[in-house]
Amino acid sequence: MDEAHSPDLLLMGSVARPHGLDGTLSIRSYAESEASFLRAGRVVLVTETGERRDYPVASARPHKKCVLLDLDGLDSVEEAEALRGAEVFIRRDALERDREDDREDEYYWFELIGLEVFLSGGRRIGTLARILPTGGSDVYVVRSGKKEILIPATREVIEEIDVDRKRMTVSEMEDLLGLNEV
Numbered sequence: 001m002d003e004a005h006s007p008d009l010l011l012m013g014s015v016a017r018p019h020g021l022d023g024t025l026s027i028r029s030y031a032e033s034e035a036s037f038l039r040a041g042r043v044v045l046v047t048e049t050g051e052r053r054d055y056p057v058a059s060a061r062p063h064k065k066c067v068l069l070d071l072d073g074l075d076s077v078e079e080a081e082a083l084r085g086a087e088v089f090i091r092r093d094a095l096e097r098d099r100e101d102d103r104e105d106e107y108y109w110f111e112l113i114g115l116e117v118f119l120s121g122g123r124r125i126g127t128l129a130r131i132l133p134t135g136g137s138d139v140y141v142v143r144s145g146k147k148e149i150l151i152p153a154t155r156e157v158i159e160e161i162d163v164d165r166k167r168m169t170v171s172e173m174e175d176l177l178g179l180n181e182v
Contacts, residue, residue, distance in 0.1 A: 009044060009089040010110055012036060018080035019068050025080055027088055029067040032109070032133070034060040037069060040090035047086045107161060115168045117142045117151070120159055125149060128168060140168075 013029040037060040045053045055071035115128045126144030138153040160169040
C-alpha cells in the first residue's frame with residue numbers, strides 16, 4: 001500500500017498555490033475548519049511525484065474559500081511553489097479525542113463515513129457514503145446500490161450513532177425523503 005494512503009493518514013486537502021512570498025500555502029481544505037490542522041500539529045505533504053514531506057504547523061487561518069497554512073521550515077515562495085498540487089495529510093492519531101472533554105454528540109467525518117444506516121424500526125437503508133456541509137446542519141448522503149438518500153444531520157432525525165458498532169439509526173419520520181412509501 002502506498003504510504004501516503006495508509007490508514008494512519010487522513011487526507012485533509014490539497015495545495016492550491018503559494019500565498020505571498022514567505023512560503024505560506026493556500027490549501028483547498030476538506031476539513032470542517034482550519035482548527036483541524038492546528039490540533040494535528042503536523043502535516044504530511046505528498047507531492048505529485050510521490051515525494052513525502054513532514055512539517056510542523058506554525059499557523060492555519062481561513063482565507064476566502066481556502067485555508068492559509070504556514071509550516072515551520074517552509075520559508076520561500078519557491079519552496080511553496082514546489083508543493084503546488086501536493087496532497088495534505090494529518091496523522092489519524094493526532095485527532096484522537098480526550099473522551100472526558102469531548103461532547104458525546106460530536107464526531108469527525110472519518111468516524112461516520114462507512115457507517116451502516118438503519119431506520120428506528122430496524123430496516124437497513126444503506127451506507128453513509130459522504131457528508132455535505134451546508135452552512136447549517138450537514139446532510140448525510142446514504143448510498144444503497146445506485147440510489148442516494150439525503151438525510152439531514154439533525155437531532156430530530158438522527159437517533160443514535162454507534163461508532164464502535166459502525167451503525168447509525170435514523171428516525172422513521174413521516175415522509176422523511178420518501179423512505180416510508182410502500
